Amino acid sequence: MKKIINHVDNVLDESLNGFAKAHQDIVALNQQPTFVRRLTASSTPKVALISGGGAGHEPLHTGLVGKGMLDSACPGQIFTSPTPDQMLAAAESVENGAGVLFIVKNYAGDVMNFEIAAEMLDCQHDTVLVKDDVSLPENHSTGRRGVAGTLIVEKIVGAAAEQGQDLSQCKALGDHVAKNTASMGFALSSCTVPAAGRPTFDISDNEIEMGVGIHGERGREPMTMASAEELVQHITAAIDKELNPQSGQQILLHVNGFGATPLMELYLVYDLAAKFWEDKGVEIKRSLVGNFTTSLDMAGCSVTLTLLDDEMIALWDAPVNTAALRWGC
């Protein structure tokens, strides 16, 4: 393992310190328990948006805390969901009268820990569960995983909350965005969790893992390495089958890197995915390309599609001021 770190036990804390310092105009870091919250709360009551999950996916979620998006994010240890006390303290720190909405990626650890926090929370609250990974069948025993589509839910609901929509509206909108979002990805390499000190899995030079989550695990199936065209075709077809956008349908197209794949390749993937839907007459209204929902130093990428309507487009375009997404501010 070769990483720019000191002791494996301190990676997360030291990194969070740097994050909070670099973005001290946007966020504040709380220690014991650990959470990152928006520096300046909204002056009028607004629904508090809280997310979280294992660390190692940066900039998700800490990098998405700020005006127009999350009010707070709870990072767990690397690839380990955070604990209920973090979520509870985060919620209590940012709630200001309009209730709390948890945005949770559908992973057993995240779901159960957020559930416990929610049961203990003493104010109006609800949860949006994101399960956008279409590499799994819809009736999978645990439900599908929540992956890169989470950012899109957070952005759109974040804008709605900022504009004063109430808890039930935000919850309904979040469910709506989640339902209209589908993702799938593949990995070219494993990643190395510092505490483990070695790659999570071995993979040969002519093999990829198709249908991966975001915790550096193996995917649904190994596949022989192929051209970008074939790899992207594989995932766009699965996403298309799920959401079945018709000619004229407005969409948001998000190509997400897992951490070690150069932007050059991500844009190449974007080009292929865009062509696929353009050929069907689908209208790509908004795009996002970059490393947003990562798995440490894993190579690979995912494609996410969200069906848009005019309201969602307006909310996507609304001002946002976070470490990783910023416009209109």
Next chain:
Amino acid sequence: MKKIINHVDNVLDESLNGFAKAHQDIVALNQQPTFVRRLTASSTPKVALISGGGAGHEPLHTGLVGKGMLDSACPGQIFTSPTPDQMLAAAESVENGAGVLFIVKNYAGDVMNFEIAAEMLDCQHDTVLVKDDVSLPENHSTGRRGVAGTLIVEKIVGAAAEQGQDLSQCKALGDHVAKNTASMGFALSSCTVPAAGRPTFDISDNEIEMGVGIHGERGREPMTMASAEELVQHITAAIDKELNPQSGQQILLHVNGFGATPLMELYLVYDLAAKFWEDKGVEIKRSLVGNFTTSLDMAGCSVTLTLLDDEMIALWDAPVNTAALRWGC
């Protein structure tokens, strides 16, 4: 070599197509010769800012084209400087009466090709040469290399040009920023140029390359892998020796990833670098952490420091709307 590409000969074109499509609200792509230009030119005459260099450093420079920054960028082949005809066509396409300023990283290929273009250009023009890499002595036979500090020159001069400063003012400002900017970086791995099909150099598990440029080459010297603290200390000391910021001096601190190093590690590096200068009483006024001047899939990072004055801070804060840097718009 495992990359998400089709044929090695088409990587750049396909990627640029995707880039231009994903950011069609900001840029337009010209083919034959290849350059990316700002979609909507300023209505009043302004100095046209043009940069360029080999591809493989994305988002630099194409991702920095837009309002408040570059008017045009010329990508060469991967790690190969672009050709004079690209620069000439780019200049002619965006020049609108106030002359052209070329911002060039000090590398033989870039310098000579931009020189030839400048000699052929039939309008008022000047060049700012960036040579911020303090891993080389100032009197190095070719001068120091231009690395991650280039982005800072482009941002600050971009804002000045947008505000109507004339060519000689922009040139003077560019030289001033360049002179007050120092960078140094180290690599944990080599990168793989698609056309080469294999890593540029071999490196063992307990070795790093200290003092690297941004073309995936070896650095000034190999070093035994060490803790983040020791590695960062090595480069902050060199930068500090060069610029020697005093207590109370305002600075911009930029931690740049080379492409395959997770944000988590970059923030950890930021934390260490920030502490180093804070301990000296230096005031970190602005920060930038992320993968901006990359070397494809190289692991490693660089630290850049710029001495700021109030005018530079205001220019840094001025609106910018590019694919990779966006605020105030």
Next chain:
Amino acid sequence: MTDTNILPHLIQAIQSEMLNNEEEISALDRAIGDGDHLTNLLRGLDAVAKLNNELIQLDWSAALMKIGMTLMSTMGGASGSLLGSMFVSMGKTAKDHQLDLAGVTAIYTAGVESIKARGKSDIGEKTMLDTLIPVMNTLQTAVLESQDRSSVLKNIKTAAIDGMLSTKEMLATKGRASFLGERARGHIDAGARTSQLILCVIADELGKN
């Protein structure tokens, strides 16, 4: 069973056992999970061990609750919420029970039931429950049959080991391994293995008294 004085010793024995099997456990969670299970567990055990002085001042109910809250707020992950719930639930139940065989069985059963409820899971899904539930069944049988202490301890170990081994050929329907489909077959579940090691250590230690 004795008073909570035994806890520091038990916790230490469990920590050693985890470290003795470090490589194997990590490899199990890397193979069909994400590789952090042992780290999570050690972090939790470490936090619990720091409370030793406090724990021995408490009665069993309060001590178990404290352990549960500590695991819950330090482990994270799926196992943190599950083991946390288990201990909190055992603590609550311990209030109304003697620590005889029937009492221990009732307390343990409440713990396992809370995992089933929180995890929406049951035996046969390739999780820690494949270790924990057979042990619960063994205890319940032991109560019905009024087995003697040494038989009970022996039977617990057998049930735990058989249960753990049974996960090997299962398809997973809960936890991360479920995402792998057929590829999860042939691997023992990490949580089943750590639960088994913990139960066996406890049985061994109690057998020494």
Next chain:
Amino acid sequence: MTDTNILPHLIQAIQSEMLNNEEEISALDRAIGDGDHLTNLLRGLDAVAKLNNELIQLDWSAALMKIGMTLMSTMGGASGSLLGSMFVSMGKTAKDHQLDLAGVTAIYTAGVESIKARGKSDIGEKTMLDTLIPVMNTLQTAVLESQDRSSVLKNIKTAAIDGMLSTKEMLATKGRASFLGERARGHIDAGARTSQLILCVIADELGKN
């Protein structure tokens, strides 16, 4: 020398020679450069080869200019600007010269001088000039001594090879290899090697006529 009809044949011979030494050249630029020199050169040669039909219609001056412009606009990198400048300069000079030994020497000398000017470089800096300049000196001596054609061709090859080899033990003061300091020693410069291969192929081909 004959007319520009010979160009397609020469270009093709150079392309083959580059491909025959593909592995070695790439390795040289990877070792102390950035690994793209051969790719750059092949891209330039390929573009020139596409112009074959056009080139044979032109006189030497125009053909060399055209080659220079083509290399300049297709190669990129340090070598693109340098070789481009060299050919443009040779084309300009060819206007005023016969293609006898003295003329060729004057033309070639103008080309080399333009590299020195553009590159701010000279012999002994571990670049292509360490091949090109000794050949220039050889030609100039040949003019002074009125050497016969086959001696000239032989001497060119010797000078090119010796010059190329001389880069091995040099410290680099120009180009990317300069950044490596002492570490560049022991490696032949990629540009010196390709220049030498090109000059030797041309000498061989001209020797066949």
